[in-house]
Amino acid sequence: MKFRRSAPLILISAIALVVVVASIVSSLLFTNMISSVEEKQFSLMHSIVAFNLKSAEDRALARAAMVANLPRARALFAAQDRAGLLAEYSKMFTEQKDKYGVDQAQFHSLPATSFLRLNAPEDFGDDLTRFRPIVVAVNRDQISRKGFAVARSGPAIFGVVPMFDPQEKHIGSFEVGISFDDVLDNLKNAYNIEMAVFIDEASLREFAKGIDPAIFSDQNRVGKFIRFHSTNGAIFQSLVSDKDLNTTENTQYTREALGLTYGIVLVPLRNGAGDVLGMVAATSDFSASRSSRGRAFVWQALIALFSIVLLAGVALVVIRGTLLRPLEVITSRFATLSTGDRSAEIPETEIMCEELKKLAQQYEELRTANQKETE
């Protein structure tokens, strides 16, 4: 083993190992911190979506309850006066649609037959039993309910309230449906979160007879789902695939698209029977946290490089400069002395370390003693 090479090598290797391990640990800690920030962002997105869907349900239910309890509405419905109901509430519905995102409003006769759709007055008399479990449940239990459904006029968030005649006899129900467009657009405007709603194509084709057939385009088709509404179609084309939608639970993941990293949250939409008929997707730009992770890694690597190089410098200069080089010079002087040449002095012995200073003094004594003997 040659100390000149091995000692610095061992020391520098040890320094490098410690610094690299410390940097990796620090990098992992930072990555965990970023991940926890992203987790919180995901959690916030989940909460925002869930809260707003629930708020939409509440708004729908509140509106339905107000109309259902109006004496005039109860009297007209009890009298089965379709034209009267339409005349009374058509303007109200139009304004609600224009201003507040109300998409559908419908009176149901018992057990679950459409009596009047304010959004499509000419379309009535159809049986809703098969695809509107909420309506069936409300008319069975005479208790208000709310939730998502694919209705004849399209998917919406419904509030359904039982209706009674002036003598408090149960006569049917009334519902208000809030459109996804309104909810998602408001979310985008408020939180700058891109939103989309995907609805099961089979359900749409079977139940939503009144929607625009153009929605069933290849551009909107994602596996068995149709992208019914989105605040940014181009982003969702890259971010949500049919495999991602093949879930029945709240899901979250990150994905690269158009040079940015996005966090995506999927929230299943269940009908009254608990079947998943659609999925709400929310996505937010995560590139800030991702790039700060990348930047932190680069800075940590640079700090590690500086640490290794500076500590290696200290080790090299101290070992070689104060120990090995002077020792090398002393050794060479002894070698010269052994050949009988006593002329060579060891320079700068006064700034050598104590141990080498003694050795240098020994050399000097030996050299001068030999010199005297010769004389």
Added chain:
Amino acid sequence: MRIFSAFFLLFVGQIAAAQSQPISTAQPARSQRVEAQAEAKPSTQDLTSLPLGKGLPVMVRVGLFFQSVMAFADSEGTFTGTVDMRLRWEDPRLRYPAETTPRGFQEYRGPSADQKLKEVWVPGVAFSNLKESPSYQTTSLRIFPNGWVEVMQRTTGRFAITIDAGAFPFDKQTLGVEVTVRRETTGEASLVVLQEDIDFSRAAQELSIDGWTPGLVNVKRYTQPGWYGETHSGLTVGLTVARNSGNVVAPVFIPLLASLLIPLVAIWMNSTEDGEFTIDAFELANVIVGGLFAVIALNFTINAVYSPVATGDNTVTRLFGLNYLTLGLSLAIVVLLYRYNVPMRLFGRYVQEQLFSYLSWAVPLLALGTALALILVAAT
């Protein structure tokens, strides 16, 4: 006494009325417009007042299409382009029998559109970041039987944008068009973007910008503060563009990295014999001073060509900083080590010899490592 009291009350009432007068006139024109409309009769109604038939605020739907971008001067923070703005709102006063228009709408273009727009209410929408008067602007107006009004406006002009050169040359910029309702408050007219408007708001397929790659169009709403605590509705429709960094890397980064080698050469050029330096420090200091002038000249050149990177914190300013720092460090080495042999005086010739040997590889390694890190940080 009663008469006196009555006069006194009348007097107080007059003073109160006189004092309240300026307050009421100081109110914005909104209330006046509202009153005028409320009293209007169909035959004589003022169609230029706010349409109240659907309540307030009037929801004005906005879509903006980027037809072309002729020039993007990131150095000036402007882009010149042609955009189509589409505004839609409902004014029930303008309803008319559908059978009177075979096309399904009344259409006005050019001067007739300008004339018609003076006769109906139009939201006071303006491009708030338009630098000067547009070089071209034309408007068309469609009025549908159900009272929906659609204004389409094609504008060619120079728009001011904010440039963030922090990640130069791997940066992305947003070519934003700011649409603001200047006259009406958010309580009177509000800009909204619905699905159809989002679909409309995009860039033309054939749109290309020299040195940049166009991306998505994004819409962000905002409110602008007005008088008396009121706000005005606005939104920014922004086309994201990514710089083609390949075009910039060679002319900017190669000179910057090459200039970094000058101070390193000054360190490398020396050598030691038994702990003593062989080259005169003066000659090496000359190399560094020459390097300093080279970096200053490069700094001026790059700032002149890429002015957005002249100020602020970005990769180029950081690399210049590294250049100056390395020059300073090299000068310190030349003066302290080569000229005055400070390490030799303090710790002996062998420490100086080893220190020189160490610095000759450590300084270049750290300088180039830092340069690489600065570029990587910008790229991530």
